[in-house]
Amino acid sequence: MDDYGxxxxxxxxxxxxxxxxxxxxxxxxxxSKIPAQSPVMDWVNTMAYAMVAGxxxxxxxxxxxxxxxxxxxxxxxxxxxxxxxxxxxxxxIPSLLCGILMFAASLHLF
Amino acid sequence: xxxxxxxxxxxxxxxxxxxxxxxxxPAYALGATMAGFATIAREAGFDVWMAVTTSALVWGMPGQxxxxxxxxxxxxxxxxxxxxxxANMRMLLMVVSAADMMHLHMHKLPLWRRIILMQxxxxxxxxxxxxxxxIYPRHLLLPYFQGFSLTLFASGMLGPVFxxxxxxxxxxxxxxxxxxxxxxxIFLLITTARQKANRLAVALGGILCPVFFPLAGxxxxxxxxxxGGTLAIGYARYIAKWHLEERL
Numbered sequence: 001m002d003d004y005g006x007x008x009x010x011x012x013x014x015x016x017x018x019x020x021x022x023x024x025x026x027x028x029x030x031x032s033k034i035p036a037q038s039p040v041m042d043w044v045n046t047m048a049y050a051m052v053a054g055x056x057x058x059x060x061x062x063x064x065x066x067x068x069x070x071x072x073x074x075x076x077x078x079x080x081x082x083x084x085x086x087x088x089x090x091x092x093i094p095s096l097l098c099g100i101l102m103f104a105a106s107l108h109l110f
Numbered sequence: 111x112x113x114x115x116x117x118x119x120x121x122x123x124x125x126x127x128x129x130x131x132x133x134x135x136p137a138y139a140l141g142a143t144m145a146g147f148a149t150i151a152r153e154a155g156f157d158v159w160m161a162v163t164t165s166a167l168v169w170g171m172p173g174q175x176x177x178x179x180x181x182x183x184x185x186x187x188x189x190x191x192x193x194x195x196x197a198n199m200r201m202l203l204m205v206v207s208a209a210d211m212m213h214l215h216m217h218k219l220p221l222w223r224r225i226i227l228m229q230x231x232x233x234x235x236x237x238x239x240x241x242x243x244x245i246y247p248r249h250l251l252l253p254y255f256q257g258f259s260l261t262l263f264a265s266g267m268l269g270p271v272f273x274x275x276x277x278x279x280x281x282x283x284x285x286x287x288x289x290x291x292x293x294x295x296i297f298l299l300i301t302t303a304r305q306k307a308n309r310l311a312v313a314l315g316g317i318l319c320p321v322f323f324p325l326a327g328x329x330x331x332x333x334x335x336x337x338g339g340t341l342a343i344g345y346a347r348y349i350a351k352w353h354l355e356e357r358l
Contacts, residue, residue, distance in 0.1 A: 003184040004181075004184075004187075008187070009156075009160060009181075010160070011187060012177070012181060012187055012190050013160055013163055013164050013167070014167075015187055015190055015191040015194070016164060016167075016168050016173060016174070016177040016190060016191070016194040017164070017167035017168050018191070019173065019191050019192075019194040019195030019198065020167075020168045020169070020170050020173050020194065020195070020198040020201060021167075021229070022195060023195075023198055023199055023200075023201035023202040023205070024201050024202075024205050024225065024228045024229060024231070025225060026202050026205075027201060027202045027203070027204070027205025027206050027209070027228060028205060028209070028221070028224045028225055028228050030202070030205075030206050031205060031206045031209035031210065031214065031215075032209075032215060034206060034210070036210055036213070036215070039343075039347070041206075041207075041210050042307065042343055042347075043339065043340070043343045044203055044206050044207055044210075045207050045210070045305075045307075045308060045311075045339075046307050046308055046310075046311035046338075046339040046340070046342040046343040046346075047203050047311070047335045047336055047338075047339030047340070048200065048203040048204050048206075048207040048236075048335070048339070049300060049303060049308045049309075049311040049312050049315065049339065049342075050311040050312065050314055050315025050316075050318075050334055050335045050336075050337075050338030050339040050342065051200035051203060051204075051315060051331055051332070051334065051335030051338075051339070052200065052204070052233055052236070052237070052296070052300060052312075052315070053297070053300060053311070053312040053313070053314075053315035053316035053319070053334075053338070054315040054316065054318065054319030054330065054331045054334035054335055054338065055171070055172050055200065055233065055319070055331055056233075056293045056296055056297045056300075056316065057297075057315075057316040057317075057319050057320050058172070058319050058320060058323060058330065058331065059171075059172075059293045060293050060294075061320035061323070062320065062323055064150060064175050064179060065146060065147075065149055065150035065153070065175070065289070066146065066149055066150075066277075066282060066285050066286055066289060067146070067286055067289050067290065069282065069286065070286050070290075075290065078290060078294060079294060079297065082294050082297070082298055083297070083298065083301060086298045086301060086302070090302070092135075092295075092298050092299060092302070093134075093135060095298055096135070096291070096294060096295050096298060099294045099298070100287060100290060100291060100294065103287060103290050103294075104287050107283060107286065107287070108283070
């Protein structure tokens with residue numbers, strides 16, 4: 001595992017941090033250039049929403065780590081239950097519980 | 111609380127309310143997600159300090175996961191840098207969108223303070239800012255973000271410490287359920303977006319990203335965002351002609 005050595009590992013951490021920081025800095029600089037309530041800002045917002053939704057679905061459909069040991073059907077069943085409950089009740093915590101419980105039940109029962 | 115009551119709140123009061131909001135669920139969920147990252151990082155050969163430092167400085171889950179998996183594969187530092195940078199590209203749009211939501215230009219903060227503020231931005235705080243925007247007056251949204259994201263950051267630092275040692279203590283089934291909380295929680299949160307165009311973007315981005323993934327890999331998040339977001343705004347503006355301030 002220790003291919004990188006002490007300094008190599010920490011350099012990797014630094015590079016990972018820097019790679020993310022670039023976007024935050026660019027965002028701060030760009031934000032002051034785009035006028036509020038403009039069509040461009042509306043477009044930025046829909047793209048941000050679509051990207052965040054994309055990240056989350058990727059975590060659910062192609063997970064890494066421990067979650068990868070569960071079935072795709074378990075995770076999607078949990079998601080659909082949560083979203084369904086949200087549409088019916090418009091209340092986030094009860095809907096979240098429904099989704100989590102369905103995932104847990106699906107893991108153990110099916 | 112009605113809008114007329116919230117207008118009278120002071121900034122410190124707002125920070126406290128935001129911190130309590132964070133402690134209701136999101137802080138635990140995010141701590142659990144970071145704990146999940148630490149379990150991946152441990153398998154990849156990180157020591158606990160590297161796992162915590164990565165969480166603190168990168169502070170963006172997809173990039174962290176990519177980092178850990180490339181590290182365990184022994185990829186070159188250059189590849190790690192490029193892949194993490196790609197995976198966290200969405201930060202650009204989230205920062206612009208968050209700055210807009212909290213009306214950052216009103217506050218006339220120096221550049222370094224804006225940078226520190228946005229260093230604390232995570233998907234969770236961004237999604238909650240969108241909710242807070244519908245409840246609190248605009249001048250209080252910056253203090254809201256400060257209280258919320260700092261609380262979140264604290265739990266995000268505790269998470270990896272627990273997560274690093276957790277697999278020794280908690281059965282894997284329970285750990286799976288804990289890690290499942292964050293994506294579902296945020297997903298439910300963003301489906302409540304105020305504007306219909308944004309909710310359409312959530313649906314499109316969510317469908318497109320896993321479809322793009324087998325072909326586009328790390329680019330899939332970016333592609334899903336651009337394609338999904340553009341289709342959503344195009345449909346809202348030119349076909350359905352939704353008024354963009356419309357609430358439903």
